[in-house]
Amino acid sequence: MSTILSRLSVAALSLAASLPAMAAGPAMDSAEKQSLNVPAIIMFTIFVGLTLVITWWAARKSQSASNFYTAGGGITGFQNGMAIAGDYMSAATLLGLTAMTFSQGVDGYMYMIAFFVGWPMILFLMAEPLRNLGRFTFADITSYRLDQGKVRTLAAVSSLTVVCFYLVAQMVGAGQLIKLLFGLDYIVALFVVGALMMVYVTFGGMIATTWVQIIKAGMLLAGGTLVMIMAMAKFDFSYPKLVESVTTVHKLGFKLFTPGSLLADPVNAVSMAVGLMFGTAGLPHILMRFFTVSDAKAARKSVLYASGFIAYFFNVIFLMGLAAIIIVGQNPDFFEGGQIGGKIIGGGNMVAMHLAKAVGGNLLFGFLSAVAFATILAVVSGLALAGASAISHDLYARVIMKGKANERSELLVSKLASIGLGIVAVGLGILFEKMNVAFMVGLAFGIAASANFPVLILSMYWKGLTTRGAVAGGYIGLVLAVAFVLFSKSVWVTVLGFEKAIFPWDQPALFSMPVAFLVAIVVSKLDSSVAAAKEQDNFDDQYVRAQTGVGAAQAAAH
Amino acid sequence: MQAFYAHMRENPKYQELVAKRGRLSWSLFAIVMVLFYGLILVVAFKPALIGQRVTEGSSLTVGVAAGLTLFVFFWFLTALYVRRANGEFDRLTAEIAAEAKKELGA
Numbered sequence: 208m209s210t211i212l213s214r215l216s217v218a219a220l221s222l223a224a225s226l227p228a229m230a231a232g233p234a235m236d237s238a239e240k241q242s243l244n245v246p247a248i249i250m251f252t253i254f255v256g257l258t259l260v261i262t263w264w265a266a267r268k269s270q271s272a273s274n275f276y277t278a279g280g281g282i283t284g285f286q287n288g289m290a291i292a293g294d295y296m297s298a299a300t301l302l303g304l305t306a307m308t309f310s311q312g313v314d315g316y317m318y319m320i321a322f323f324v325g326w327p328m329i330l331f332l333m334a335e336p337l338r339n340l341g342r343f344t345f346a347d348i349t350s351y352r353l354d355q356g357k358v359r360t361l362a363a364v365s366s367l368t369v370v371c372f373y374l375v376a377q378m379v380g381a382g383q384l385i386k387l388l389f390g391l392d393y394i395v396a397l398f399v400v401g402a403l404m405m406v407y408v409t410f411g412g413m414i415a416t417t418w419v420q421i422i423k424a425g426m427l428l429a430g431g432t433l434v435m436i437m438a439m440a441k442f443d444f445s446y447p448k449l450v451e452s453v454t455t456v457h458k459l460g461f462k463l464f465t466p467g468s469l470l471a472d473p474v475n476a477v478s479m480a481v482g483l484m485f486g487t488a489g490l491p492h493i494l495m496r497f498f499t500v501s502d503a504k505a506a507r508k509s510v511l512y513a514s515g516f517i518a519y520f521f522n523v524i525f526l527m528g529l530a531a532i533i534i535v536g537q538n539p540d541f542f543e544g545g546q547i548g549g550k551i552i553g554g555g556n557m558v559a560m561h562l563a564k565a566v567g568g569n570l571l572f573g574f575l576s577a578v579a580f581a582t583i584l585a586v587v588s589g590l591a592l593a594g595a596s597a598i599s600h601d602l603y604a605r606v607i608m609k610g611k612a613n614e615r616s617e618l619l620v621s622k623l624a625s626i627g628l629g630i631v632a633v634g635l636g637i638l639f640e641k642m643n644v645a646f647m648v649g650l651a652f653g654i655a656a657s658a659n660f661p662v663l664i665l666s667m668y669w670k671g672l673t674t675r676g677a678v679a680g681g682y683i684g685l686v687l688a689v690a691f692v693l694f695s696k697s698v699w700v701t702v703l704g705f706e707k708a709i710f711p712w713d714q715p716a717l718f719s720m721p722v723a724f725l726v727a728i729v730v731s732k733l734d735s736s737v738a739a740a741k742e743q744d745n746f747d748d749q750y751v752r753a754q755t756g757v758g759a760a761q762a763a764a765h
Numbered sequence: 766m767q768a769f770y771a772h773m774r775e776n777p778k779y780q781e782l783v784a785k786r787g788r789l790s791w792s793l794f795a796i797v798m799v800l801f802y803g804l805i806l807v808v809a810f811k812p813a814l815i816g817q818r819v820t821e822g823s824s825l826t827v828g829v830a831a832g833l834t835l836f837v838f839f840w841f842l843t844a845l846y847v848r849r850a851n852g853e854f855d856r857l858t859a860e861i862a863a864e865a866k867k868e869l870g871a
Contacts, residue, residue: 510847
């Protein structure tokens with residue numbers, strides 16, 4: 208046991224070391240601490256209390272691996288749709304996209320469509336095979352006919368890379384936000400988030416994580432809708448009136464509705480679209496949600512509900528961002544020194560929060576703050592669970608123990624892994640406090656699109672894929688995505704302080720994803736080994752199961 | 766299980782299922798790709814068009830109108846797929862599995 212643990216900790220350490228080296232760079236504007244926000248703290252305490260009760264209830268059910276990883280497959284389509292929407296709409300989405308619309312107008316809307324459009328694709332091409340072939344992690348699908356050891360190691364490495372980057376981005380955002388909203392110290396905030404996440408995941412497993420997501424998604428939809436309605440009331444619920452008022456005051460004028468600086472470079476715009484669309488279909492914590500429902504029917508329904516909620520909410524965010532241009536942007540109370548057009552108090556990400564305060568006073572502000580905190584907590588828990596599953600189910604049970612691990616020790620490893628990930632998340636959060644981590648979410652999507660998605664979709668649909676091809680394509684995609692981001696402006700110039708970026712675009716996916724596909728296909732074609740022939744033969748049976756679900760992992764009795 | 770799968774594969778209904786579902790899902794996927802990347806290419810190469818008013822004096826712009834249309838239309842496509850897959854395709858699947866079960870006595 209101790210050797211396994213030490214191996215795992217070595218893996219975790221080397222992952223941490225693979226993050227871009229820390230160097231002197233311009234620090235992110237660190238948020239100033241606010242006085243204690245009482246309504247927010249009360250509402251957040253209620254949320255935490257409720258989720259802890261759920262965790263306590265779930266803990267009694269989470270004794271089996273299937274309950275721990277996938278809630279026993281007993282989540283309904285509607286519940287899973289809410290949970291997916293909850294997983295997908297992080298605090299960064301709410302705050303970042305409102306801020307983007309506020310300052311860049313229609314650019315924000317184009318980003319939102321790119322964030323949305325992965326969902327129809329997942330439904331048409333992936334929902335059935337995912338549910339019918341998978342059980343606990345998406346590597347169950349890629350390793351169905353390929354070499355377990357190699358393919359699962361690849362999946363675990365790329366999943367953990369994605370999870371770590373995503374976690375750091377969420378943790379740093381969480382610390383800054385909580386400092387601002389609740390008046391807690393950055394480090395205290397990180398410990399609160401880390402500790403609660405460990406409690407949810409280790410005790411409650413997927414059941415608790417799912418319910419945290421569902422409650423949070425409900426709060427987010429309700430809170431956002433309320434703010435949007437109260438904001439739109441100031442414009443008599445008239446979109447034309449909103450547009451005419453904002454374009455008269457915004458410094459971009461009517462150009463607000465023309466794509467601006469974020470999408471100015473054509474290659475960048477297309478690469479952003481590719482990365483966000485295909486990245487969605489390769490995020491381990493999102494893919495994992497497909498194993499929590501009983502069958503393909505429920506999996507499809509969950510995408511229908513999830514994409515409905517997501518599409519609705521993005522449009523709410525767009526209206527919030529536009530309305531904020533007048534309601535927040537013309538109110539000196541929200542600017543430092545009362546200087547309209549100057550620096551917004553707390554930074555651009557606070558626009559949504561200021562809007563809530565402006566239209567609904569301290570109570571609505573407190574509610575939205577609590578929603579933001581709950582959102583971070585829920586997303587972080589989902590990520591930790593996905594990371595822990597990659598470690599325990601893929602690395603420990605299948606690669607190291609070669610399928611001979613018993614359920615108890617596998618569960619123990621996954622609980623230890625969640626605690627380990629919690630510690631890593633808090634540690635990296637402290638390490639990266641002063642850094643601009645905005646690139647990390649984009650990088651997570653880029654890696655997911657370049658390493659996970661090509662291998663996954665090829666293994667589902669292309670008979671010719673072999674282990675060598677999958678492994679070569681997956682690792683090339685992973686390395687290229689990381690390297691391109693490392694050499695791009697956001698890391699090479701902003702973080703590392705070099706003068707000029709070597710890779711001129713922000714999002715790597717347009718380049719790294721096609722290369723990954725190409726390498727996987729070419730290497731598979733050149734692979735004439737006996738193992739390869741057998742893997743290709745096994746495709747036909749896999750395809751029958753993917754299409755019909757006969758032989759698929761069943762839901763546990765509930 | 767292998768005999769089971771082999772039997773199902775030979776069933777003409779299975780081939781019908783795979784062909785029908787493949788046609789539907791890949792055409793829907795193609796529609797999404799063409800419309801979405803069409804919009805992105807306009808954003809990339811003809812950005813001025815995105816900011817134009819839909820009609821003279823309208824406050825609705827081409828980009829917002831197109832975006833909203835895509836949100837609604839893509840969601841409508843997901844509903845369309847779910848309806849057919851959860852009805853017609855699942856019925857076919859159940860028949861195929863039942864026939865294999867009956868003949869192999871599993």
